[in-house]
Amino acid sequence: DGGITQSPKYLFRKEGQNVTLSCEQNLNHDAMYWYRQDPGQGLRLIYYSQIVNDFQKGDIAEGYSVSREKKESFPLTVTSAQKNPTAFYLCASSIGARHADTQYFGPGTRLTVL
Amino acid sequence: EDQVTQSPEALRLQEGESSSLNCSYTVSGLRGLFWYRQDPGKGPEFLFTLYSAGEEKEKERLKATLTKKESFLHITAPKPEDSATYLCAVQPQEAAGNKLTFGGGTRVLVKP
Numbered sequence: 001d002g003g004i005t006q007s008p009k010y011l012f013r014k015e016g017q018n019v020t021l022s023c024e025q026n027l028n029h030d031a032m033y034w035y036r037q038d039p040g041q042g043l044r045l046i047y048y049s050q051i052v053n054d055f056q057k058g059d060i061a062e063g064y065s066v067s068r069e070k071k072e073s074f075p076l077t078v079t080s081a082q083k084n085p086t087a088f089y090l091c092a093s094s095i096g097a098r099h100a101d102t103q104y105f106g107p108g109t110r111l112t113v114l
Numbered sequence: 115e116d117q118v119t120q121s122p123e124a125l126r127l128q129e130g131e132s133s134s135l136n137c138s139y140t141v142s143g144l145r146g147l148f149w150y151r152q153d154p155g156k157g158p159e160f161l162f163t164l165y166s167a168g169e170e171k172e173k174e175r176l177k178a179t180l181t182k183k184e185s186f187l188h189i190t191a192p193k194p195e196d197s198a199t200y201l202c203a204v205q206p207q208e209a210a211g212n213k214l215t216f217g218g219g220t221r222v223l224v225k226p
Contacts, residue, residue: 040218102163106157110155
């Protein structure tokens with residue numbers, strides 16, 4: 001079954017801690033994305049990667065970091081520098097980063113700062 | 115600045131009561147407009163992509179249309195299982211990579 005998996009589903013973080021959210025896809029997609037969703041707001045792009053070993057900042061990259069060492073994996077680290085990290089985090093992938101390639105989403109990780 | 119505005123924010127329908135959701139956008143040029151459905155606590159599920167004014171796409175009780183300034187998602191004779199948040203996103207012509215700009219969504223509740 002092809003798809004995108006995110007883990008964990010729920011994550012709790014103490015103030016000052018870094019945490020890493022996992023995103024894996026077996027769709028053989030080249031491009032991957034991380035979005036943040038807050039209640040009543042649209043999805044906002046954090047980082048995206050068009051190819052292995054390359055990634056670009058999105059609109060709200062401050063306080064986050066990513067890596068893309070394998071085509072299937074695009075982990076997101078939420079650092080202590082992110083001032084308001086409580087949100088629903090969504091990973092997506094697309095076959096490429098060409099014009100209007102459809103992005104498909106994973107099930108999400110809900111991060112709560114205690 | 116690219117903007118996407120969805121209205122209404124919330125919509126309560128009786129089963130069988132057809133209605134439309136609106137997605138207004140302001141971009142310098144449109145590469146594509148996307149509709150997604152999102153259930154509570156889950157990731158968005160892709161519904162449609164529209165590329166040019168006049169284009170229409172259908173899937174079961176859903177029909178999406180596109181003009182130069184807005185898109186409509188028509189729900190015909192909805193059922194309770196159509197209850198969800200519907201998200202609209204646009205990709206501007208000048209967007210780097212495959213970047214999408216999302217609207218805030220319309221929450222739809224269909225009562226039996």
